[in-house]
Amino acid sequence: MSIMRNSRIKSPWIVHFDCNSCNGCDIETLACLTPMYDVERFGIINVGNPKHADILLVTGSANYRNARVLRNIYNQMPEPKAVVAIGVCACTGGIFRECYNVLGGIDQVIPVDVYVPGCSPKPEAIIDGVVLALEVLGKKEHPVATETEHEEVEHTQYA
Amino acid sequence: MQPFLQQLCIILAVVLVAPLIGGLLNGVDRILTARLQGRYGPPLLQPFYDVIKLIGKERITVNSTQMLYVITSLFFAVLSLVMFALRQDLLMIVFVLAFSHIALIIGAMSVRSPYSKIGAQREIIQMMAYEPVIVLMVVGIYLITGSFMIDSVYAHPSQLALRLPLVFLAFLYVLTIKLRKSPFDLSTSHHGHQELIKGLTTEFSGLQLAVIELTHWYELVLLLGMITLFFAQPVVVYGIPIWIGGLVALGAFVFEIIIDNICARTSLAWMLKMTWLAGLGAAVTNIIWLYLATGR
Numbered sequence: 168m169s170i171m172r173n174s175r176i177k178s179p180w181i182v183h184f185d186c187n188s189c190n191g192c193d194i195e196t197l198a199c200l201t202p203m204y205d206v207e208r209f210g211i212i213n214v215g216n217p218k219h220a221d222i223l224l225v226t227g228s229a230n231y232r233n234a235r236v237l238r239n240i241y242n243q244m245p246e247p248k249a250v251v252a253i254g255v256c257a258c259t260g261g262i263f264r265e266c267y268n269v270l271g272g273i274d275q276v277i278p279v280d281v282y283v284p285g286c287s288p289k290p291e292a293i294i295d296g297v298v299l300a301l302e303v304l305g306k307k308e309h310p311v312a313t314e315t316e317h318e319e320v321e322h323t324q325y326a
Numbered sequence: 327m328q329p330f331l332q333q334l335c336i337i338l339a340v341v342l343v344a345p346l347i348g349g350l351l352n353g354v355d356r357i358l359t360a361r362l363q364g365r366y367g368p369p370l371l372q373p374f375y376d377v378i379k380l381i382g383k384e385r386i387t388v389n390s391t392q393m394l395y396v397i398t399s400l401f402f403a404v405l406s407l408v409m410f411a412l413r414q415d416l417l418m419i420v421f422v423l424a425f426s427h428i429a430l431i432i433g434a435m436s437v438r439s440p441y442s443k444i445g446a447q448r449e450i451i452q453m454m455a456y457e458p459v460i461v462l463m464v465v466g467i468y469l470i471t472g473s474f475m476i477d478s479v480y481a482h483p484s485q486l487a488l489r490l491p492l493v494f495l496a497f498l499y500v501l502t503i504k505l506r507k508s509p510f511d512l513s514t515s516h517h518g519h520q521e522l523i524k525g526l527t528t529e530f531s532g533l534q535l536a537v538i539e540l541t542h543w544y545e546l547v548l549l550l551g552m553i554t555l556f557f558a559q560p561v562v563v564y565g566i567p568i569w570i571g572g573l574v575a576l577g578a579f580v581f582e583i584i585i586d587n588i589c590a591r592t593s594l595a596w597m598l599k600m601t602w603l604a605g606l607g608a609a610v611t612n613i614i615w616l617y618l619a620t621g622r
Contacts, residue, residue, distance in 0.1 A: 174378035177369075202364040207356075210368050210375055216523045218386065218531040221379070245384035245532050 175221070175247070176305045178210045179297065182220035184240055186273060187263070188227030191287035192254035196224055198290045206294060217243040222300050223277075224293075228256040228263050229270045241277040247307035249280040249300040253293055258282045333412060340411040341404060348543025349373045351550075355583055362587045377539050383532035388437045395433030396530065396537045402426035403544040410551050413476040417464050420457075423548065426541065427453055430526065437529040445525025449513035451594055455601035456500040462609035466493045467555070469616050480558050487556040492612035494556050496605045498578055503601065504549055507582055509589035510597055550575040 185193050199206045200213055214220050217240045229237060241250070252273050255261040260271040273279060280303045283296035352373040360367025369375075387393065406422040409415070427449065434446035464474065470489055471478040479486065487494050503510040514525035522528070527538055554571030561570050592600075 170378060171382045174375040175382060178372065178375040178379040180376075205360070205365040205367075207360060207368050208366045210372050214524070216528055218529065219524065219535060221383075243386075245386045247384075 172305050176301045179221045179301055179304065180212050180214045180219055181222045181224055181297070182214055182217050182240065182244070183224045183226070184237060186225055186227035186233050186237060186257065187230055187269070188254065188256060192226035192257070195287045195290050196226060196253060196293055199293055204290050204294060206297070209294075209298075211297065217241075218245065220244050221248055221304060222297060223248065223250045224253055224297075225250065225257050225273045226253045228260040229273045229276045230266075230268045231270065232268075234270060234276045237273060237276050247304055249303045249307075250277055251281045251283060251293075251296045251300050252279045253283045253296065254288055255284050255286045258284055261286065336411050337408050340408050344404075344407055344547045345540055345543045348546045349377070351546060351579060352543065355579075358580065358583050359587055362584070373539070373543075377536045380531075380536035380539070381533055385532050387534075388439075388529050391436055392433055392530065393534060395429050395436065396534045396541075398429035399426045399433065400537050400541045400544070402429060403541045403548070407544050407548045407551075410476065410548055413480070415474045416467060416476055416479075416555075417461075417474045419548075420460050420464055423545070424453065424457060426545070430538065430541070434526045434529070439529045441522045441525060441528040445513045445522050445528065448522075448594060449526055451598060452503050452510065452513055455598050456503045456605070459496050459500045459601065459605040459609055462606065462613065463490075463493050463497050463552075466490045466609065466613050466616065469613065469620075476555065479555050482558070485557050485559055489616065490556065490612055492608040492615075496608040496612075497552070497556075498581070499605050499608075500601065501549055501553075501578065502582055502585060503597070505546065505582055507586040509585075509592045511586075511591060512594055512597065550579060553578050 183193070183196055197213075198204060199211075217223070221244075223241060223244060225237065227233075241248075250273075252258050256263060256272075258272050258274075260269050263269045264271055270276065281296045281299045283292055285292055288296075350370065350373075353368075353370040356372055357367040357370065402422050403426040406419045406426065409419050409422065431446045431449050431453075434442045434449070437443075467479060467486060467490070468474055470486060471482050506512075506514060508515070512525075514522075514527050527535060530538055553575040554569075557571035557574050560567035562568075
């Protein structure tokens with residue numbers, strides 16, 4: 168299925184979730200959409216709807232409150248999907264790592280494919296991370312055969 | 327060729343070629359939009375990549391009937407385009423196309439997401455706004471040609487636009503609503519950053535979204551085809567007959583893209599008022615003028 172693989176790489180739709188970020192990484196992420204960087208030339212659209220998205224961009228560290236929301240968004244995305252952790256907070260927890268309420272990086276909650284370090288990473292680095300995620304997407308099995316009913320998202324309190 | 331075989335060929339050609347044209351036009355739309363915003367924009371074939379990708383996504387269904395509505399919507403859109411290509415009854419085509427929209431609305435209503443439901447309700451109000459104008463367009467064409475059949479439009483010796491200028495303008499106005507372009511992208515917008523996320527299409531994903539996109543392509547071709555009806559006769563320039571209908575339709579499409587990029591969204595109430603005042607007003611004025619001028 169090379170056409171399918173090709174199309175998947177050329178049409179990554181993105182949903183961006185701000186976990187606990189100081190908005191530094193968010194601003195840099197949205198800067199990618201501006202005429203300066205124009206990620207739409209790679210077919211990237213910021214869809215804002217997890218059900219339409221292929222790549223989840225997460226900024227900020229995971230804590231006890233947002234872990235549930237993050238997992239909910241991740242579960243709503245249809246396969247194949249990739250997750251990019253943007254900024255050092257999303258990668259490891261950053262300077263908030265030792266806080267009593269912080270779990271650490273978002274990989275404590277959902278599987279992460281690409282880590283983009285930096286505080287905050289430049290838009291070039293973010294685009295680089297998304298392109299790396301595209302390679303991950305291209306390698307994933309395409310799950311056409313599986314017809315799954317939408318799983319009930321668990322609302323259990325984390326920890 | 328026998329008429330039946332000929333018709334079969336037309337049907338096959340429409341079903342296969344229309345989505346290609348619609349997809350390419352969508353690609354042009356996205357590039358032009360990007361250029362108007364000072365960006366480079368995606369490749370021309372981007373809409374095709376998107377749809378193929380969507381077909382390959384995991385099939386998440388919110389409920390078991392969702393897919394049925396989406397396919398019904400596609401079926402009626404294709405049917406109306408086929409009827410158009412076979413030069414059938416224009417009034418019936420308008421009604422069949424309305425069925426296509428209604429199927430999508432019911433599909434969006436069948437889920438429990440408030441975003442989807444509000445999007446569907448807005449789509450209903452949009453239909454309320456534009457349907458009377460489109461029906462009046464058909465009435466205007468009937469008054470001139472004496473028949474609802476598209477055949478008679480082509481048989482008519484002069485351009486319809488010369489006698490239906492205001493109806494043509496009203497149709498252009500309504501086209502913005504039908505294509506869900508700004509300022510009337512109330513039920514769902516191309517970019518998902520509106521207050522309703524994606525409105526009407528929020529709860530459709532994967533294959534369903536691909537089918538909806540395909541429906542839009544067929545519909546786009548049909549609507550541009552309706553524009554060509556106003557300029558059905560070729561114009562002879564230096565002995566070369568030029569079919570200006572196609573050119574006008576392409577011009578209207580570019581015009582819609584520019585309008586899309588220079589307008590901010592209006593409110594629902596403003597859209598309804600303006601469409602009924604300006605759109606219906608223009609169409610009715612034109613039809614009254616036809617009565618007075620021709621004595622029909």
